[in-house]
Amino acid sequence: MRFHIIIAAFLWAAFVESRKIRGISSSYKRFYRERKSFLCIDGSKMIPFEQVNDDYCDCADGSDEPGTSACPRGRFYCTNLGFRPHYIPSSRVNDGICDCCDASDEYNSHARCQNTCWNLGQKERAYVEGQMKTLDEGLRLKQQLIEEGVLLWREKQAQLRELQRAAEDLQIKLEEHRKRKHEADRLKEQTLKALKAGDKGFRHxxxxxxxxxxxxxxxxxxxxxxxxxxxxxxxxxxxxxxxxxxxxxxxxxxxxxxxxxxxxxxxxxxxxxxxxxxxxxxxxxxxxxxxxDPHLKAADRAAEWEATNLKKVEEAYETVNMEISDLQKKLEIDYGTDWEYLFLNGQCYKLKVYEYMYTLCPFNMVSQKSTAGTEVSLGLWGMWAGPAKNHYSQMVYENGEPCWQGGSRTTSVTMTCGTETALRSVKEPSKCQYIMDFETPVACQPVLKQRGVHSEL
CATH class of the missing domain: 1.10.238.10 (EF-hand)
Incomplete structure (x- = not known):
């Protein structure tokens, strides 16, 4: 009796295994509950349930054959326990090549597939863990740079106010020196006239x-x-x-x-x-x-003295105004919501790629220098061009030197999260259009986007 029970259990298990609906995700299992009939998921056709996974395509959307290669539009779901689940085209099912790391796509073929999901998962988890550590460290450094950026912004604002006050003081001095020079020139002219007229007081x-x-x-x-x-x-x-x-x-x-x-x-x-x-x-x-003539000589010395002093004040006034103009231009640039990118202003970063040395000076320019010493402008600072959700993720540098095909050279700089600030890569995907990868902690975002997870729907 016991023998018959064992045989019956074995046959039942084989029957259950043969009727197992392969190639579906947990979210789709509700469509494959065994009943008398099966409705194609697109609603186009009703078929007997026995025709599901019978290696013949009945539904236009291929939903009746998730575990076989019968339907040209079908897809097979790799569960890949321990790694990332994903879909493969149903044409790859039982083709002798292991596409799923859990080997579930080759359940009825000659291929001898090993389950490698755990090892792949370990590598993936180690990579993600490393990314998370990089992100945590990058966010910590970013906070420091934000604090430094705020202080630097305040310092530059204070410097601007100081320069503006200095300019006001110099303007007052400038007017005073102009009046004194005018008076000295007038006195010199009067002395000349008196001397020319033969005045006894000036005769020599x-x-x-x-x-x-x-x-x-x-x-x-x-x-x-x-x-x-x-x-x-x-x-x-x-x-x-x-x-x-x-x-x-x-x-x-x-x-x-x-x-x-x-x-x-x-x-x-x-x-x-x-x-x-x-x-x-x-x-x-x-x-x-x-x-x-002693009188004329004294008047000439006085006029020359006032002219020298006036020139010094004019030069100082011009220098201060140039500094004010430069500082105002720097402060008009968008350095991020918390001025976190302000520390990049005035810095330059280099990277050698083959025979060229590339230089990126954020908020200023991008250039390329050959081993022969010829330097070419690849663009001047233009604007931030990242998407709305991450506006500060991309820089654009425009109006570089003309390209031989027409138009000017441009460079797009992608900001990526990292614990260091450095230029990592330079590419030229199309003529005179350059792409740079620039790593910096201030590009780190609080949420790390998940990698490689495909939608099941």
């Missing part, structure tokens, strides 16, 4: 009209000739060069000679102002004979 034997006229009038005939001008008048900065005839005629007012009256209104004024000319071998400072 080496700067009077008659004295200078006598110096030039070599033959003492009461007039200055073309030859006398060429012989006595020289350039302030080149005493060795003899004046040309045209230059001498110009100094004489177009004529070939001049008397004392005409000299006073023309050539004397040129010499006294120091407009590039002076009397040869006259012991006076460069700039003409005007420096020999």
């Amino acid at each position: 034997q080496n700067s009077t009209v008659s004295h200078l006229f006598q110096l030039l009038d070599s033959n003492k005939d009461g007039s200055i000739s073309l030859d006398e001008v060429k012989a006595k008048v020289v350039l302030v900065h080149d005493e060795t060069r003899v004046l040309s005839k045209d230059e001498a005629l110009t100094l004489l007012g177009g004529g070939h000679q001049m008397d004392l009256s005409k000299f006073q209104n023309t050539l004397w004024d040129v010499l006294i102002r120091g407009d590039g000319y002076k009397i040869k071998d006259a012991h006076s400072a460069p700039g003409g004979l005007m420096s020999e």
Whole structure:
């Protein structure tokens, strides 16, 4: 009796195994509860339940043959316990090649498949664990960089306010120095006029009209000739060069000679102002004979002093305004919701790929340099171009150097999570279009996206 019971149990188990619905996920088992008939999942047809997995395709959607290769549109579900479940095309079922790591796709073939799901799962879990550790460390570093970014932002704002105050102070000083220079120039002009008019208070034997006229009038005939001008008048900065005839005629007012009256209104004024000319071998400072009069000399020193001071203040004012402009441009850039990317400004990162050295300067430019030393711009900072849910995941650099096919070079930089900040890879998938992978802790997101999990629906 016991023998008959054992035989019956064996036959029943074989029957149950033969009727087992293979290739379905747990979420689809409700469609395959054994009953008299089976409704194709797309609702197109009703068939007897015996025709399920009978190696003949009855349903257009292939739902009646999840465990065989009968239906061209069918798919087989690999449970892969211990690893990641996934679907394969039903054409791969019992084809002699192990596609499921649990070997469930080769249940009726000559293939000798081993269950490798546990080993694959271990590797997957180790990888995910490593990713999670990287993520945790990246998030920790990111928080530090956020705190540093906030402090750096505040420092730059304070620096901007300081520069703006300095600019205001310099503007006030600038107006003061302009007034003082104007007053010094006015005093110098008054001194010149007084000297020219022969005022007794400014008279000096080496700067009077008659004295200078006598110096030039070599033959003492009461007039200055073309030859006398060429012989006595020289350039302030080149005493060795003899004046040309045209230059001498110009100094004489177009004529070939001049008397004392005409000299006073023309050539004397040129010499006294120091407009590039002076009397040869006259012991006076460069700039003409005007420096020999003590009053005029003092006025000239005062005007020169004020001009020097004004120039210094103008240069300081211009420098401060340039610094303000540069700082404002930097502060206008979007550095992330918490200024976490601010630390990248002013930094550059390099990576050598074959014969090229690539340089990424965030928020500035991207370049490529060959071993021959030729450098090419691959784009200037443009904008953030990530999707709405992760806007700061991609940078775009535009308007690089023109490409030989037309258009300009552009570079897209993908920001990836990591514990270091470095340029990891550079590719050129299409001509003059570059893709870079840039790793940094500030790209880490709190939730790690699951890898390799396929939808069952």
